[in-house]
Amino acid sequence: MKKVVFITGISSGFGKSIASMLAQNAYIVYGTCRKPCEHDSKVNVLLLDVTDLQSVEKNVNLVLEKEGRIDILINNAGMHTGGAAEVIPFDEMKLQMETNFFGFMNTIRSILPAMRKQGSGRILNVSSIGGLMGLPFQSYYSASKFAIEGVSEALRMELRAFNIKVILINPGDFHTHNTQNRLNHSTSDTIDAYKDQFQKTIDIIEKDETKGWAPEILARKIVKILEKKNPARRYVIASFEQKLAVILKRIMPGCWFDSILRGHYGIK
Template identity: 40%
Template sequence: MSKIILITGGSSGIGKSIGEYLTLKGHTVYGTSRNPERISDSKFPLVALDVRNRESIQNAVAEIIKKSGRIDVVINNAGVGITGPLEEIPTSEIKNNFETNFFGPIEVMKAVLPQMRSQKSGLIINITSIAGYMGLPYRSVYSASKGALELITEALRMEVKEFGIHITNVAPGDFATNIASGRFHAPLIKGSAYEKPYGNTLKMMDEHVNSGSNPNEMAIAIHKIIETPVPKVHYKVGVFMQKFSIVLKRILPDKVYEKMLMNHYKL
């Protein structure tokens, strides 16, 4: 059955791939962009939405309900990356990252839950990250914002289950998207105590994204979840070793796992 689907951050990257795939599958998809008028090649309609602005979120949700009468699926995909030594990341950038990656999805969920309760049905899919399962060096803020969204999802799904609403997390690994160009990089400071290790780690992170998986894998995974009557709490999408790293964290002693990560990043 065709569903009305809202995808935040649907103008590029993973969100765009998901939107195009779900459109091909016969669903009515609304993507979002802060400036939809600048996007000329979208294969599905885009509505104006800035996840850092509560009024913008409420207006976008109201517009979709007015046009389609309901919202069946919400995919909280909008997010930004951030890298740097925690000591050198401006606090304003840390707050901005949480506004986008954590508080934004919360406001989107608050905006759609009344409609889903009235429908007695709905599905919310929060796009998190495998990085949200572990503290990664020079990605501390990103790991924290995505990990926080994972835990919010775990709690909220229990609160809304009685209303026929399902909520789940999907944690992707590295995918070949433009996230590296859009993330905030704390600048490499000449003479900083972190100059060499951060520079090497930053180079490695960019290489991982550039050689990442095809975003269509995420689109296929999201479609399967939408077709699942009772989704699981967590899904992971990525190459085997990225997903297996979560298993290792669960079974290895903390210091052994930490040493494994430091060896990986050559720290």
Template identity: 60%
Template sequence: MAKVVLITGISSGFGKAISELLSTKEYIVYGFNRKQREDLKGIIKVLQADVTDPGSVQDGITKLVNREGRIDILINNAGMGITGSIEDCSHEDIHLQMNTNFMGYVNMIQAVLPTMRKQVSATIVNISSIGGLMGLPYQGFYAASKFAVEGLSESLRMELIPFHIKVIVIQPGDFLTSFTANRKPVQIEGTDSVYEAQFQKTLSLIEKDEHGGLKPEYLARKLAKILEKKNPGHNYIIATLEQKFAVVLKRILPGSLFSSILSSHYGIK
């Protein structure tokens, strides 16, 4: 029987690539998108929902469950990044970051669980980031949102053992998606922040890494294979060798040494 999969944030990047690939396989693919996008319709069944709005998430889930009666896989993907120094980020920007990347995932998980718990099995996939494994300069709140996803996923995995619901975390490195264009800078040129010069230098290095990043279709293919596994692992880093190596270094090097390597990568002396 075809599995029912629900993916959030399907207008671009990973969400688009994953939903398009899975719809060519044995899945009934539903996508949540906050804007009406006629062009996304086709074999993907698009429902309008803003992940930061629990009411709109619940409405979308109710529609889906009324139609299909079950949700086999949730892929929590919708997200964005703010960038700027921790001192300069406004509470409004921080709230936007945490509300989208963390509460958005929470809203989805809480809405699907009553249905998933009644099934024989189900899977929740949380798209985290390498930024959920190491703090990144001028992306402090983005990293915090993904560290929060990591902690949430570890706890959730244990709580869902009795219900046979698996929790898989994907930690992508740099990918070429609309993430860079959709990023919200909290500091713009011409402001008098003491961080401005360093911020602009680091931001251009962050964007250079992303522009040279892997294609989202690569992650979609990897994830499709992971979903076919009978006993998938808990975490998958999907990244270049260099970025995977950085995660290993973070685990084995003294913190001060790793921090100086990472800050020099981002042009911070």
């Protein structure tokens, strides 16, 4: 039987590649966009904003009425704020959490009743390397991904009895629309004390992302993960250096690790 996938945020980047690749691999794919978006004809496009619970529930019910089940949820839709924590407006700090945390929970909580009744399901939560280490000038983004890390670890245990697996995906730097979509608080609206440092660090962040891998690389990996009978709890999909950073964070004294990160981001 073909598996039914519900994936959020397919207008660009990871979502777009994953949705197309899964559709080409004989999955029945329902992917969401906030506004009408062009897509592979095999992908069923739904209009949905993850911050709007009613729109999430309406679309989940629509898929359940049509297919009778949802086997896989890929929580991918996300946004990114950049700037000093002191400078980012409160509304944007809230939007960061509304999208990357509450938005994830809106889809998980809407789909879980069906997965529980089915007695099976897989939830892939797209976190980030930024969910494993706090990244300077991306503090609220990191906070939102840390929140997803925590909830995923807890859910994994709560859902075990129902044969629902929760899998964390931690991508490193990839070249998607993430860079151009990021809400940056840069030169004109940044308090003088942060201005130069922010500019220096954001230039490094953007260079890393622009030089990052193509989203198709991550999509191929996701297809392989979904084929596994017993997937791992977490997949760090990143360059050697970024994978190494994840390991070093675990084993090094915190102050040493901080100085490595500061060095990378040009912070004295």
